[in-house]
Amino acid sequence: MVRLLRALPVPLALIAMIGLAGAVLGRVYADPLLTQLVLGAAVGSVGVSLAARRLPSWLVAPLSVGALLGYTAFALWFTAQRADLPGALGDVAADAARNGIPRLLTALIPVEPMPDTVIVPLVTAWLAGLAGAEVGIRASRVLLGLVAPAGLYAGALYVVGPNAEPTIWPTLAFATAGAVALAAGGRPSQPPPGSPDPGSELPPAVRATMRLRLLAGTAAGLALVVGLAALLAPLVARQVGTTPVDPRRYVQPPQVDSLDENPLIRISGWALSPDQKLLDVTTAGVPAAAGPATGAPDGGAEPTPDADEAPAEPDPVEELKQPAGVRIRLAVLNDYDGVTWRVGATYRNAGRVLPAVESVPDVRTERVEQQIIIDGLTGRLLPAVPTPREVTGARVAYDQSSGTMIRPEGLKSGLAYSVTSVRERPDYDLLPAANVPSGDAVARFLRVEAGAPEQLQRLATQLAEDNGAPYGRAAAIESFLAEHYRVVPDAPSGHAYPNLNFFLFGPSNGGGQRGTSEQFAASFAVLARMMGLPSRVVVGFQSSTGSGPVRAADALAWPEVLFDGLGWVPFNPLPKPNTKPRPVEEDFKPEPEDPTPPPDEATETAEPTPSGTPGPAAAPNRRGGLGTPVVVGGGTGGLLLLLTGLAVVVVSLRRAQRRRRLADGSPAQRIYGAWREVTDALRLAGRPVPNHLAATEVAEHARSSGQGPTAPSAPTGPAGSGDGVPAPADPTDPTRPGTLRRAVPPIDDLAVLVNLAAFAPGNATDDQARQAADLALTYAGELRADRPWWRRVLWSLHPGPLRWRS
Numbered sequence: 153m154v155r156l157l158r159a160l161p162v163p164l165a166l167i168a169m170i171g172l173a174g175a176v177l178g179r180v181y182a183d184p185l186l187t188q189l190v191l192g193a194a195v196g197s198v199g200v201s202l203a204a205r206r207l208p209s210w211l212v213a214p215l216s217v218g219a220l221l222g223y224t225a226f227a228l229w230f231t232a233q234r235a236d237l238p239g240a241l242g243d244v245a246a247d248a249a250r251n252g253i254p255r256l257l258t259a260l261i262p263v264e265p266m267p268d269t270v271i272v273p274l275v276t277a278w279l280a281g282l283a284g285a286e287v288g289i290r291a292s293r294v295l296l297g298l299v300a301p302a303g304l305y306a307g308a309l310y311v312v313g314p315n316a317e318p319t320i321w322p323t324l325a326f327a328t329a330g331a332v333a334l335a336a337g338g339r340p341s342q343p344p345p346g347s348p349d350p351g352s353e354l355p356p357a358v359r360a361t362m363r364l365r366l367l368a369g370t371a372a373g374l375a376l377v378v379g380l381a382a383l384l385a386p387l388v389a390r391q392v393g394t395t396p397v398d399p400r401r402y403v404q405p406p407q408v409d410s411l412d413e414n415p416l417i418r419i420s421g422w423a424l425s426p427d428q429k430l431l432d433v434t435t436a437g438v439p440a441a442a443g444p445a446t447g448a449p450d451g452g453a454e455p456t457p458d459a460d461e462a463p464a465e466p467d468p469v470e471e472l473k474q475p476a477g478v479r480i481r482l483a484v485l486n487d488y489d490g491v492t493w494r495v496g497a498t499y500r501n502a503g504r505v506l507p508a509v510e511s512v513p514d515v516r517t518e519r520v521e522q523q524i525i526i527d528g529l530t531g532r533l534l535p536a537v538p539t540p541r542e543v544t545g546a547r548v549a550y551d552q553s554s555g556t557m558i559r560p561e562g563l564k565s566g567l568a569y570s571v572t573s574v575r576e577r578p579d580y581d582l583l584p585a586a587n588v589p590s591g592d593a594v595a596r597f598l599r600v601e602a603g604a605p606e607q608l609q610r611l612a613t614q615l616a617e618d619n620g621a622p623y624g625r626a627a628a629i630e631s632f633l634a635e636h637y638r639v640v641p642d643a644p645s646g647h648a649y650p651n652l653n654f655f656l657f658g659p660s661n662g663g664g665q666r667g668t669s670e671q672f673a674a675s676f677a678v679l680a681r682m683m684g685l686p687s688r689v690v691v692g693f694q695s696s697t698g699s700g701p702v703r704a705a706d707a708l709a710w711p712e713v714l715f716d717g718l719g720w721v722p723f724n725p726l727p728k729p730n731t732k733p734r735p736v737e738e739d740f741k742p743e744p745e746d747p748t749p750p751p752d753e754a755t756e757t758a759e760p761t762p763s764g765t766p767g768p769a770a771a772p773n774r775r776g777g778l779g780t781p782v783v784v785g786g787g788t789g790g791l792l793l794l795l796t797g798l799a800v801v802v803v804s805l806r807r808a809q810r811r812r813r814l815a816d817g818s819p820a821q822r823i824y825g826a827w828r829e830v831t832d833a834l835r836l837a838g839r840p841v842p843n844h845l846a847a848t849e850v851a852e853h854a855r856s857s858g859q860g861p862t863a864p865s866a867p868t869g870p871a872g873s874g875d876g877v878p879a880p881a882d883p884t885d886p887t888r889p890g891t892l893r894r895a896v897p898p899i900d901d902l903a904v905l906v907n908l909a910a911f912a913p914g915n916a917t918d919d920q921a922r923q924a925a926d927l928a929l930t931y932a933g934e935l936r937a938d939r940p941w942w943r944r945v946l947w948s949l950h951p952g953p954l955r956w957r958s
Contacts, residue, residue: 161336162294163198166284168329169301170194170277172322177273177308179316182262182505185234186270189227190277196223197281201289209290213282220278227274228267235266235504236544255501257403260550261315264503273308280304294337298330313398406499406549406560410911412531414492415483415691417911419670419709420645426705430529435478435537435698436521478698479708479722480522481538484554485689488681490601491648491910493674493689497551499558502543508574509539509555512719516577526567527701532558535693536571545569578718586715588622588685597686597714600678605653611740612682625683626713626723629676633725636665636736643667647674650843657736665736672725673709686714690722802951809954814925820913822921826928827906830854830899832953833932837939847910851903854931897934902927 174190181187200216207215225245232244248267255268263269280300288297305326309319354362411418422428485493511517520537529535534548534557546569548557559567590598615632619625637655643666655671658664673689680687693706712720727733813825831841834854841850905924909916936947 162288162297162333163202163285165329165333165336166198166281166288166297166301167191167194169298169326169333170281170284170304172326172329173280173301173305173308174273174277176305176319176322177311179319180261180263180312181269182264182503185231185265186273189265189270190273192227193220193223193274193277194281196220197278198285201282201285205290209286212286212290216278216282220275223278224271224274227270231265231267231270235264237266237547238545254403256311257400258405258501258549260500260502260507260552262507264505266503269503276304276307288333288337292337294333298333302330309396310399312396313400314395315398406501406558408495408499408532408558410908412483412533412558413494413496414485414911415495415531415533416485416493416647416670416674416689416709417645419668419691419707420643422704422707423641423643423668426641426703428704429527429701430693430704430707431527431535431702432525433480433695433699433702434523435695477694477696478537479692479694479710480535480702481555481690481692482533482535483556483691485691486554486596488599488601488674488678490603493647493677495551495554495556496596497554497556499549499551499556499560501560502548502550504542504544506541506543506548506550506557507552508541509552511539511574511576512578512717514717515719516579517574518577520573520575522571522573524569524571526563527565528704529563532560532562534559534563534569534571537573537575539575540571540573542572543569576719578721580718580721582718583623583715583721584621586623586718588714589716590684594686594714597688598681598684600681604649604678604682607657608649608653608678609682611656612679614740615679616683622685622713622715626680626685626721629679629683630723630725632739633672633676634727635731636733636739637672637727638666638733639668639672639726640666641668643671644846644849645670646846647671652678654843660735665733669707669709669726673711676711676723676725680711680713688712688714688720799949802949802954805951805954806948814921814928818913819916819918819921820909823902823905823909823916823924826902826921826924829928829932830902832956833928833935835952835956836947836950837935847903847906848900851898851900854899897927897930899927899931902931 171187171191171194174187174194177190178184178187196219197216200219201212204212204215225241228245228248229241232239232241237244244267248271252268252271256263256272259269280303283300284297286297287300288294291297422430483495484497485495487494487496522537524535534543534546536543536557539555540550540557543557546559546567547561549560550557588594611632615628616625619628643663645668647670652671652675654664655667656665656675660666677687677689689709689711691707691709693702694708695702695706710722710724712722714720810829813828814822816822817825827847831850834841839853841853845853902924905916905920908920936944939947
């Protein structure tokens, strides 16, 4: 019995130390289940080693590993059932073993105990208990046996990092357990009763020498320990108040492609296939809709009001207070760079319970439950009513700042999941007097990239001048867009500055002033930011009842503005059904892109010589000055020299510009530079690219500009000219495709690279940038080579590319 009591302190200390490591790691978990599972692994591993202590040492490890597999299988099954994860145990275990480490380090805190977030701590704890028991108990090397639990504890501290409070008391308890194990395991064994003392046979002088050496060694060891403590204590003390390193910053969280980073570009595709079924939804906890959704792209058929009865002007605040239908959010787009809106999210693996998004205080909320079955919707983004708090039936990754969810494995038809959301219901009666926040916290939602069209800025200024209050400015944008523009399903996709400029100010008979909800929402958000209103764009679906099938016609983009005390408030800039838009010119007069200067300004550039003062050439040569031929010749030579210098400067600047575009900057910037070379070449060839065209449409435009049929032999120039240059078929348009003598290569591959640089700039590589440069130079060279010799000379000397904008 005494021997058993003496043998227990070391195993109990090992179990306590491993359990404390589990408790430290469990501070970032949602509940104490992980701590309990790690403690069970400690008891199991040390217990197997104690039970098999009489067996050969080579047999203990296989027995312990077999017990580890059984315990891990039970833990994975239990956590999978607890989290309602679908799939067989084998599939769940294989997925957890394959993705355990990255998912643990990318999981959203608090981490929910799931198979992939518990497998690594369980296996590590079991192996630490096995190593500690075998080395510390069987081999009686207690100090060496405590290395494994100490490493496990340090690893738990590192994984937790700055995401939990300091662990003072668990660390002291850990050190105490280790000291108990050392004290109990380091006690020298007593000789059996009646056995002779080995040291009694030694001479007294030898025994005295041994005692002296033992005393000197003890004193030296004590001095070494005290010296190290005095040296390291200040260093350790200074680290107590520092913030530990977070290992999560070294691990890449789940990523999305350009389609999910910018789902706004999918609106036009859905508008062309309105009957496509995307998902089925059943919503509970939502009041009945007050009426049909207003401003949806399809509009619906509504009776035209009688001529004698003028329709009442709708109150925007009342429309917010009584929403028509249920909006299901797909993604929140926070960032705009002048080319595209992006989600800009950092997704973290999450469990069923999602952390709460910081909400506005004193705002009424309601609980909404949805059952969603995916049908034709693709990508990774998961739709739900904002803001989701609990998800079952699907493994999700979550961006806490925007409330956007993704399924890292991607959506598939038949995927069913349930979402419980907490939707805010602010008091919209406070909107007319509400202010908007400012400062670094909302700088992201106020950023306006350089390069905005001047007309867009003038429109924002005009709308802001007549409306001082923030809500008045937002309502003015909403009314202006709803009254002057049309919703059409076949409008091309695009929301870059040129696209918005064409949508707002392009000729109505040429495709302008019409678009999908993509252009309406993007225009609203950009104009709002120019007025100092923090804004963003949301993509989702409008369901009239909240239950039933959701089709592509229900896809919708809408803008939101952030107000103090109210949070994000949605706006509806779409026109009401059966309304005829008013011409934009009635309320805003756009300026022409390249206004022609008035005649008087053009004539003022040259100052006439007063009639009463003769010019220098007319003055008589009374002093024997230079004669007229010398003056004329010198002036002509100077002019030629000046023109030659200007030509050299232009050629040098053009070459430096090309080198800067194609060789400097990131791969995405170099791809953009190659695209600028192509658009400049088309402009030099007399076929400029319209601003509203997308990249693929520009490639088609370039193909039509450079793949005309081979021209037949044309007559030479006028008789007696002697230049031998074939005259163009049409003197008024020498660059039309029918006169080309060769076919230039297409630039479809370059258009693909431009879209990659626009929507996923971080994925562009140096090889792709070099390929873009080769394509651009080849196209521009072939296009230039087809011109007559004098146009090729003017091509190289034209200063236009130095000042042309994109």
